[in-house]
Amino acid sequence: MSVHQKVLKIHSKDNVIVALTDLKKGEQIVHENQVYEIQNDILAKHKFITESLNEGDSVYMFGVLVGKAKKTIAKGDLISTTNLIHDTEAYGVNDSDKQEVWEAPDISKFVNKTFEGYHRADGKVGTENNWLVIPLVFCQNRNVEVLKQALIEKLGYGKKQHLGLDVDGLINDYTSGVSTEAILEKNILTDGEDHSKNPLFPNVDGVKFLTHDGGCGGATSDSIALCNLLAGYINNPNVAGATVLSLGCQHAQASILQDALLKMSPNIQKPVYILEQQKSISEKELLAEAVKKTFVGLIEANKIERKPAPLSKLVIGLECGGSDGFSGISANPTLGYVSDLIVGLGGATVLSEFPELNGVEQELINRCTNPEKASKFSSIMSTYNSKAEALGAAFSMNPSPGNIKDGLITDAIKSAGAAKKGGTSPVEDVLDYTEQVVKPGLNLLCTPGNDVESTTGLAGSGCNIILFTTGLGTPTGNPITPVIKVSSNTKLYEKMNDIIDFNAGAIIEGTTSIPETGEVLLDYIIEVASGKQTKARQLRQDDFIPWKRGMSL
Incomplete structure (x- = not known):
């Protein structure tokens, strides 16, 4: 260009x-x-x-x-x-299709590079070292919030908000009789948060308190999927251990979580403390026990330090949200080039959002390394679309008003650009929601097109970094996995620099190429994997929404 x-x-x-x-x-x-x-x-x-x-x-x-x-x-x-x-080609699996020989891009600049990560007993490497506090059912959300209030500031993880807002100054002005006009003109922005290491547990990046509205009522299958998802979060290499709160009578039983975790990691050595309220003397006793066990868990987690790891230990999620007409020709192909570099280096990448692969199914089927994987992908896609149509929706209805306003007129246009995030490498594995990444190379993971539900799923399947392209801007982050926001155009990057990490807009302007931008982005990924904080981390944007498969597209 x-x-x-x-x-x-x-x-x-x-x-x-x-x-x-x-x-x-x-x-x-x-x-x-x-x-x-x-x-x-x-x-x-x-x-x-x-x-x-x-x-x-x-x-x-x-x-x-x-x-x-x-x-x-x-x-x-x-x-x-x-x-x-909207219109797309029909697709199908042909057993006689032969896989073309794939040539990786030049990886010589990165072969000897490493990142500073947290090495786990199972051989995986985390880019962060987090402790989780999670409920198995929505009626434990309050207890999770109480634990957060009791622990987060005392442990040194919640001193000041990143975007300092001087509410005390507004209160003083009001009590002093200052006019509303003067209040509206007042600058209440203060200095940002100090991101220096935690003085008590310097090797623990965060204590993450998750809440959700599932675990009971609704479809039992959704409660089982929730347990699988939470098990995936505990199993993620960015997590050192977890405190789990259960009521006791809900559909999402602790035994389902434990079985799922053992299936994912039979020899798991991470501390996982499960507390059941209906077996406790009182709520206060439950909370006291949770505080003590969480504190002990943090002591253990703090014993792990960052050490060099090869780039083959990266598992990178590929995501887009708030896409525009430039996403498919700048930011998404840049992620595709990064994906090819990581695959060439022996790492894994994960392309998600199946509704946004509508129209490019045949290309992905042809890239699958064996007919079984191709058939699995084809089956998941057709079943998902049929269920969506039965609920009064369809893949063709996926583009948002913002997508359409900025040039993505049909879902097929959106999908053709979105698929560019997957680069050109063979598809080594096809995963349904909550299934774990176990193979190096490009993986396809079934998630909805909803940004947060999809990033939630990527982290739950083992991604230790997520790349997120956007043309319109979004603050999206994830509790356990750093999310690097990549803009498709320079105007967005300059306007929303407080939430966007990296700019691919120079590709549109013709001042750089996709390979050049991809290599610079991979260097940035190495920094983040070694502890550099993303904008979403600085803003504490910890979005977590489990997918209820009968209700979301």
């Missing part, structure tokens, strides 16, 4: 062109020796048609079918929800 290039045709098969800058009606655009007269004002990130189309004609982008014309569309016309409807 050259500097100041106005438009981009992504694939030779495409009959749409992306506007990299705003285009005016009547403007003449020359691209690849073709002249296009723009029929409407077209904002950057949106697309126009390269040839006249009749109703029902196919529209291609990223080399795949992404929709069909709802009516006649003239050459140079803007595509929008008024003239384009």
